[in-house]
Amino acid sequence: MTEIKHDALTYDYIIIGGGTSGSVAARRIAEGNINFTVCLLEAGPSNDGIVCSQMPGAWTTMRKTPLDWNFNTTPQTGFNNRIAYIPQARFLGGCSGMNGTVLLRGVKADYDRIDNMGNPGWSWNEMLPFFKASETFHPSDWHQADMTCHGTNGPLNTTVYPIAPISKKVLESFIDSGFDYKPDMFVQGDYEGVGHATRTVYNGIRSSSADFIHSYNKTNLTVRTGIYVDRIILEKNNSLNKEEREYKAIGVEAHDEANGQLITIKARKEIILSAGILIIIIIELIGKYVYASYQVNDPSLTFNSLVYHPDGLTLLIKNWQETKTGLMANIPIGCYAYKRVDQTIQDPVWEAAKQKKQSNGLCDCDPAGQWSNQPHVELTTTEIFMSAPHIRNTDGQPYDPVNGEGVITLFVFLCGPQSRGTIRLSSNDPRSMPIIDHAWLDNDLDLTVLAEGCRLGHEVLTKGKGTKDIIIGPWPKTFSYPETTTGWKEHVRMFSDACYHSGGTCKMAPDSDPMGVVDCRLRVRNVTGLRIADMSIMPILNSGHTQAPAYAIGEKVAHMVLEDANDSSTTNI
Template sequence: MEEVKADYVIVGAGSSGCVIANRLSADPSVRVVLIEAGGPDRNPWIHVPVGYFKTMHNPSVDWCFKTEPDPGLNGRSLEWPRGKVLGGSSSLNGLLYVRGQPEDYDRWRQMGLEGWGWDEVLPLFKRSEDQERGADDYHGTGGPLSVSNMRLVRPICDAWIDAAQTVGYRFNSDYNGATQEGVGFFQFTARNGRRCSAAVAFLKPVRNRANLRIVTHAHVQRVRIEDGRASGVEFVGADGTAHFAAADGEVILSAGAIGSPQILMLSGVGEADHLQANGIAPVCDRPDVGRNLQDHLQARLVYKCTGPTLNDEVRSLWGRGRIAMEYALYRTGPMTMAASLATGFLKTDPRLATPDIQFHVQPWSADSPGEGVHPFSAFTMSVCQLRPESRGEIRLRSPNSQDAPIIRPNYLATQTDRDTVVAGIKIARKIAGAAPLAEKIASEYRPGPDVEDDDGLLEWARNTATTIYHPTGTCAMGTGDHAVLDARLRVRGVHGLRVADCSIMPDIVSGNTNAPAIMIGEKASDMIAADRRSACRETG
C-alpha cells in the first residue's frame, strides 16, 4: 500500500474542503493533502454559469444519488445531484449566494455552540467575499470568492417583483444585508460571466504550493482509527491500487452531508447495531451519525405566458446561436444565468419573527435541469419552506464504500411542514394574480386551476415537489454526549478527526447552502490553526 504523509488530510474538495486546503497550506510549514473522488474541473460546462443544465445528472461529475421512496412524496424517489469533481457541488450548483438569516446562527449559539453566532460568522463571510457592490458593514472585497449582481434581465422577473410589491411585500436590494425579508434579485458566485466555484476561488490560485498535494480520482474507503485516534485515510486511486494518507495532525472530512456520515460509518463511527449489521466493527458508538438529515423541498408552479420567455429563445437554432454568440463576445446574456433571477424571502404568517419561505423565480420552465425547456412560453415560481421540521437519515447500504448509501429524506413528515408548503403555494398564486404580472400570464399550467383546496394543493406537492439540493445536518454539532461533533467540529470519542461541511449544521440555514459551506470552511480552518498553535505552545 503506497503511503503519503501530511499534517492534515482533507477528504473532499467541495466548498468547505477547498477553503480549508487554501487556508491551512498558507503556512509553508504545514503539509496538506486534499483527496477528491472526482477529477479536475476541466469540463468546460462547469465554468459557464448556465452549465448546470449539462453537468447535473452527468455521472462524470455528479454522484447521481437517489433517495429511497419517500412516504411524504407518495412513494416517489428523487434524484439528488452532488458534485464529484474539484469544487464539489459548487461546480454544479445554481451559483446563488445566500447566507441565511442572522437568527439562524444566533440560534446555534443559543444551543450552546460557542463561536457560531452571527456576529462571529459574519466576518468569515466577509473575508471570503469579493463583492461587486463594494465593501460595507455586511460585505467584503478582496476575498477569493467573487459575488456579483445578475447580468441578465428578463421582463417576466421584473413583473414578478412588481406584483409582489403590489400585494404588500417590500423590495429588498440586498437580502444578505441588514435584513433578509423582501423581494429582489439574486446575488451569485460569478466573475466576468464565468462561474466562481470553490475550486476556482480557493484552490486554483494555490494549487502549486509545494506543501499542498491534491489527489483526484481517489475514492476513500475509510478513516483508519488506531487507539482512539484518526491516523489517516485509506483510499483507492485511479489505477485501482490501495493508498494510505497518513495524518500527523488531523483528518478533516469535508465530503458533504451524504459522504461524511457514510465515511464515518465505514470507519466504525456510528450506531453500533447498524454498523454490526453491515459487518463493520464499531470503534465509537455514535448513534446520531447520519441522523438529523434536513433538506429544502421546493414546489414548482409553472405559468404559461402571453409573450415570449426564455423557453422561446432556446428552442430555436437561431435563438441558441444568438445566445452563444452574445456570451462568446460579451460574456452576457442567458448563458450567464444562475438557477434563478428573482427571489423573495417572505412570511406565511405576519406573526412570524422572520421569513419562513423562499421563492426562486425563473424566466423559463422545465421538468428538471438537463431535460430541456417546455415547448411553450412560460416561467416558474419555485417556493420552499426555509426551516423544515422533518428529519431524515443516511444509512449504509453495505460495507462497500463504492455503494451509494441509503437516503431517507422523510419530507413533509410534520403538520407544520405540510401547512407551510400549502401556504407558500397560495402566496405564489396571490402574486400571480396581481398587476403587472397577471397581464403577462395566459394560464396556470402547474398545479392548474382544477387544484383549489388545501388538500388538493398538498396532494399536488406530494406528487410533484422536488429537492432544491440542500442536504444538511447529518453530522451535527451539539453540546450533549449524543452529538456527533462538538462546537469545534471535533468528532466526539475520536481524537484527530473533524467534520467541516454542511453536515455539521444542527438546524438548516434559511436559504441556499453554498455560502454557509464556504463560511464553515473558513471557521474550521481558523479553529484548526488555533489548535495547532496551542499544541505547539504546550510542547514548547
Template sequence: MSTALPSQVDYVIVGGGSAGCVLAARLSEDPSVQVALLEAGPPDTSVLIHCPAGLALLAKNGQANWGFETEPQPGLGGRRGYQPRGKVLGGSSSVNAMIYARGHASDYDAWAAAGNPGWSFAELLPWFRKAERNERGADAFHGGDGPLNVMDLRSPNRFSKVFVEAGRQAGYPENHDFNGAEQEGVGLYQVTHRDGERFSAAKAYLAPNRARPNLHVVTGAHATRVLLEDKRATGVAYRIVGASQELRARREVILSAGALLSPQLLMLSGIGPAEHLREHGIAVAHDLPGVGRNLHDHVDVVQVWDAPHLTDLFGLSFTGAVNVVKGIAEWRRQRSGMLTTNFAEAGGFIRSSPEEAIPDLQLHFVIGKLVDHGRKTVFGHGYSCHVCLLRPRSRGSLTLRSADPLAPPRIDPHFLADADDVRRLVRGFRVMRHILEQPALAGLRGRELAASAGARDDAQIEAFIRSHADTIYHPVGTCRMGTDAGAVVDPQLRVHGIAGLRVVDASVMPSIVGGNTNAPVIMIGEKAADLVKAAARGGRESVHAGGEALAV
C-alpha cells in the same frame, strides 16, 4: 498544485467541495505544512461548469454529479426524490445555481443557544466577510477583498425584474440585499460569478494557489475509510484507478465530503451507531449514535407557467435555439449575454402568514419551464417559480446500504412527515400563486400548467405538493454539532471520541439555515481552517476571522 503525493502529509482533507477547497487553500498558506485534498470526481474543466447557463445541461446529463436518489418517501406519495451532489472539484459549488445567500441571523443564534459557543451570527459575520469579495464593495455586512467573488447578475433577463414588480404589487418590499440588515422581501439574487463565469469554491480558493509545492490535490480518489489507531485518526484509505491506496496524516484528517457522504465514511470506518454497523459486518471502532441522524433539507415545490409568445425566456423552439446560438457567440466573445444567467435570477424571502416573526419561505423565480429538476424535456417557452420551506421540522436519516464503500448510502430525509411542514407549504403555494397572478405577470398572458392549475382548495394543493415536491438541494445535519449525547462533532468540529478527526461541511449544521447553503458552508470552511490552525499552535485557544489566536 503539487502532483507528487507523499505517503504522509500533515492534513488529509476528504472532499474537494466548497468547504474542502477553503480548507486546502487556507491550511496550505503555511509553507511548513503539507496538505492533501482527495476528491472522488474529476477536475473542473468542463465548459458547462464555467459557463453559468451550463448548469441546465449538467442537470440533464449527470456530468460531475453523484446523482443519488432517496428512499421512497411516504410524504411524497411513495416517490423517490432526486439528490444531485457535485462530484468534481468545487463540489456542489461547481454545479449549483450560484446564489449567494446566508440565511437569517437568528438561524446562527439558535446554533449558539443550543450549546455551540462561537457560532452566533455576530461571531460568524467576520468569517462571511473574510470569504467574500463583493463587487458592490465592503460594508458592515460584506467583505471586499476575500477570495469568493460575489456580484449582481451581469445580464439579467427582463422577466426577472417583472417578477420583482409582481412581488411588490403583492405587498412585499423590494430588497436589494438579502444578506444585509433585513432578509425579508423580493429582489434579484447576487451570485458567485466573476467576469461572466461561474466562480466556484475551486476557482476562488484552489486555482490561485495551484503552484504551492505543499498543496497536493488528487482527483478521481474515492475515500473508503478513515484509518484509526487507538481511537485516533491517522490517515485515509482510498481507491484510485481501481487500486487501493493509503495516505497518512501527521496532524488531522478532515472530512468535507458533504451531508450525504461524510457520515457514510464515518460509518464505513466503524464510527457510528454500533448496532447499525454490526448489521453490515463492520467492526465498531467507536459507538457514536448520532452519525447519520438529523438529516433534513429544504423541501420545495414548483409552479410552471406556459408563455409560448415570450421567446426571450429560455425554451425549446426554433427561436429559442437561435437565441442560444447567438448567446453562445456572445459569451465566447465577451462573457456577457443570456448565457451568464443562473436561471433562478430573482426570488425572495417571505412569511407564510403575518403571524410569522421572520421569513419561513423562499422563492426562486426561474426564466424557463422547469419540470423534474430540469431533467424532463419541455418544449416551448415559459417561466417557473419555486417555493421552499426554510425551517422544516421533519427529520430523517442517512444509513449504509452495505459495507461496500462504492455503494451509495440510503438517504431518507422523511420529507413532509411533520404536519406543520405540510401546512406551511400549502400556505406558501398560495402566496406564490398570489404573486404570479399580480398584474405585472398576469399582463404577460401566461397560463399555469394544468398539473397545478386545478389545485385550488387546501386538500387539492396538498395533493399537488405531495405528488410534485422534492429537494432544492440543501441536505444538512447528519454529523450534527453539539455537546449532547446525540451530537457527532463538538463546537470545534472535532468528532466526539476520536482524536485527530474533524468534519467540516453542511453535515455539522445543527439545524438548517433559512436560505441557500453554499455561502454558509464556505463560511464554515473559513472558521474551521482557523480552528485547525489554532489547535496546531497548541493550548486552549479561540480564534477570530483574522486567523489570530486569542487565549481563553
C-alpha cells in the same frame, strides 16, 4: 487497527473531499502557516477543462454523468411514492461547480439559534467575517449593495445579475403585495422582504471553491484528484489522562481510481473530513421546493424565445464560447423573497400545533418550529420555463413550451423543515450507494406551510400590480391551479422536488445532546485529530440555500485549526 507502513506519504493535515468546504479549508490552512504541509484528496477529477462547470447556464448537463455521484432516494411517501434523484458533484470544487450559483446566507436568527443550541462561536455576528472572507464582490451600478456585508478580497468572485423585464414586473408585484424591498437583504440576514441574490459568477464565468486551489501557488499544498478514500485509520490512545479521547485519527487508506493502486497517507496533526452530506452516515435534514408554471401574454418579457426554437441552444452556447455573455452566462432566475406565513395561514393542522405548543408552555417557537424572526418560505421566479423531469410530459402534456410561448415558473422553498430522514449503509463496501430516505413531507406541518407558500406566491403573481395583467393562466394551458387549501396540498405532493440542500448528518452539538457528532470546534467525539467540516455539521438548516454556509464552514474550520495549532505550539514551548 491497521498498522501504517513506514514508507507511507506523510503530511501535517489531510483534507478528505475537494468540495465547497474542503477546498476552502485546504487553501486557508496552507496559507495560514507555510510551514504546514497540507494534502487535499478528491475522489473525482480536477475541474480543469470541464466547460459545463465554467458555463453557468450548463449547470444541469453534468447530472447523471461520471461527474455526479448519482444518488437516489427510496420511494418517498410524501411525494406520492416517487423516487427522487439527488445530484452531488464529483470533481474538484464539488457542488459549488454545478449548483445554481445562488449565494444566500440565510437569516441572522438561523445562526443565533445554532449558537443558542450550545454551539458558541456560531452566531450571526461571529459568522459574518467568515462569510465575507471568501468573497470578492463586484458591485453593479443598478444594485444598492451593502458593502459592509460583502467581502472584497477573497478568491470567490461574485456579483448580482441584472434581471429580465419579466422579473422587474414580478418585483413590482411583490412590493404591491406588501413585501418590503430590501435590495441586498440576503447578505444582511433579514428574514422578510424581497431583494436580489448574490451569484457566484463574474464576467460570464462561474466561480467555485476550486478557485481557492488554482489561485494558490505555494508548494505546501498538495492536491490529489482521482483518489477515493476508503477509510480513516484510527488507533487507541494510550494516554492515562482520563480527559483524553479514546481514539486518534492517524491516517487514511485510499485507492487511485485510475489504476486501483492502494495508498496509505499519514497525518502528523489532523484529518478534516469534508466528504459531503450524503457520504457521511448519521441523520439528516432536508429542504424541498414546489413548482408552478405560468404563461405570460408577452413572450418578449422572458428568455423563452432564446431557448425554445430549433437552433436556440446551439446559438446560446456559441455566443458564450465567443463572448462569455448571453443566457448561458447566467442562470435566469429573478428576485428572491422571504416570507412568514403565520399572519395568513388558515389551516386546522397549524391551529392544532399552535394550541399544543401553548398548552405545553412551548412558546419559544411557532407551530412550524421557527423563531419569530425566521421565515417559513422562500419564493422566486424564473425568466424561462424550468421544471423537474417527473413533472414534464405528465399525462401526455408538452415537455417544453414551443417557440412563441412565454412561460415562467414560481419556486416555493420550505425553510425550517420538520421532517427528518435517515441515511444508512447498504453494505460494508464504502463504494456502495447508501440508502437515502429523506422522509419528505412526512410531517404535516411541512405540507401545510408549503401549501400556504404556494398560495401566497400564486396570489402575488395573479393579483400583484406588475403581473396581474400579464399572467394569462397556468402552463400547460390545460392545467388549473387550486382554489382551496386541500387543493394546494395535493399540488405540493404532486409538484414538489428536492432542492438538494441537505444538512445535519453529523450534527454539531454540546456533549449533552446524544445525537451530536462534533463539538462547536467541529472535533469528532471521542476521536483526537479528526474534524468534520461541511454542511453535515449543521444542527438546523439555514433559511434558503446551503452554498454560502458551506464556504463559511471551510473558512471557520481553517481558522480554528490554525488557532489550535498555535495554542499547541505555545504549550509545547
